[in-house]
Amino acid sequence: MTTVRxxxxxxxxxxxxxxxxxxxxxxxxxxxxxxAPTQALLPRLRGGEIxxxxxxxxxxxxxxxxxxxxxxxxxxxxxxxxxxxxxxAGQPHPNISDEAALRRTLREAKCVAYxxxxxxxxxxxxxxxxxxxxxxxxxxxxxxxxxxxAERLLTGEADLxxxxxxxxxQVEGIEIVGPIPHELQxxxxxxAGRMATARNAAAADRLLRxxxxxxxxxxxxxxxxxx
Numbered sequence: 001m002t003t004v005r006x007x008x009x010x011x012x013x014x015x016x017x018x019x020x021x022x023x024x025x026x027x028x029x030x031x032x033x034x035x036a037p038t039q040a041l042l043p044r045l046r047g048g049e050i051x052x053x054x055x056x057x058x059x060x061x062x063x064x065x066x067x068x069x070x071x072x073x074x075x076x077x078x079x080x081x082x083x084x085x086x087x088x089a090g091q092p093h094p095n096i097s098d099e100a101a102l103r104r105t106l107r108e109a110k111c112v113a114y115x116x117x118x119x120x121x122x123x124x125x126x127x128x129x130x131x132x133x134x135x136x137x138x139x140x141x142x143x144x145x146x147x148x149x150a151e152r153l154l155t156g157e158a159d160l161x162x163x164x165x166x167x168x169x170q171v172e173g174i175e176i177v178g179p180i181p182h183e184l185q186x187x188x189x190x191x192a193g194r195m196a197t198a199r200n201a202a203a204a205d206r207l208l209r210x211x212x213x214x215x216x217x218x219x220x221x222x223x224x225x226x227x
Contacts, residue, residue, distance in 0.1 A: 002203040003030040007045065008055040009038050010118060010146070011081050011164045011190055015223040019216055026215075027206045037118040037146050045069060045195075052198040053207060057119050058189040065193065074194040074205065076212045079225035080187040082179045083120045084165040088153040093177045094160070099184060103131050106160070113142040113149040113158035119188040120163045127184060150174045164188065166224035190225070 001024070008016060013035045020031055036044075038060040045051065045064065054061065054070065058077065064070040085096055085105075094108075095101040106112060106128065115121035121143070128134040142149075142158050150171035152158040161168065168176050179185065192211055194204045210216055217227035 001028055001030045002200050003032050004052045004200050004203050004207050005050060006031055006033045006053045006055070006207070007041050007049070007051045008033055008035050009041070009057060009060075009190055010035050010148075011166050011188065011225070012055050012078075012223075014166055014170050015079075015216075015220050015225060018223060019211075019219040022215065022219075023207065023210050027203075027210050029203045029207050031207070037115065037121075039117040039119075039122070040146055050197065050199070051195050052200050052204040053192060053194055055190055055192045055211075058191045061191045061193050069196055070193040071196055072193075074208060075191055076193070076208055077189055077191045078211055078216075079190050079220045079227050081119075081164045081166055081190060081225050082182070082185055082187050083123055083162060084168055084179045085177045086150050086153065086161045086163075086168045086171075086174045087159065087177060088156075089173050089175050091159070091175070093175070096177055096180065098181055099131070102181060102184070103133060106131070106137050107133055109137075109140070109160045111140050111142060111152075111158040112137055112160045112162060113144065113152040114162040115144045115146055115149055117146045118163065118167075120167070123186055123188075124162050127180070164224070169224045187226075
């Protein structure tokens with residue numbers, strides 16, 4: 001079985017955990033995957049880290065295509081991802097149904113956890129600026145360099161966690177309140193492509209075709225993504 005080295009955004013962690021066995025059986029390709037936010041993966045790839053295939057935000061993938069690092073013809077859009085809010089299991093679910101309710105909930109929270117490098121964290125930092133509460137929220141926030149923000153709910157450090165819904169779903173012992181109102185969202189588009197320096201190009205292409213298949217789409221949906 002050929003091994004394909006894949007670097008993927010953290011938003012696909014749950015989906016890839018679920019689909020790997022079926023994918024390997026269908027393609028004959030073994031997946032060696034590493035997961036991190038797109039903004040953490042880009043400098044690694046530009047620094048010469050070897051990979052056959054990458055899954056990044058569409059913006060990140062387009063940057064690598066423009067730099068000649070990813071083959072443009074190989075690029076495929078896999079799923080959209082929405083940002084949600086979670087609380088520790090058993091805690092009351094705050095109202096985030098509209099802009100006014102979300103603003104009030106964020107202002108009343110004791111501590112909000114979000115990520116610095118992840119697409120959700122970049123979006124959330126911009127959102128609270130637009131809502132006019134950035135100073136107030138950040139004064140009591142935990143801003144992680146990267147990783148799963150909902151883990152800070154389990155330790156009691158935060159009472160709200162903000163991240164892609166697909167990432168929130170990776171942490172047991174929490175409950176997802178719901179997505180941030182769609183009129184305030186800027187969904188992330190996750191896309192995949194083959195590296196120009198891929199050592200196993202044919203196997204990477206087989207894997208890309210599988211990830212874009214209807215079978216993989218059902219797993220993406222179950223993991224909290226929108227194929």
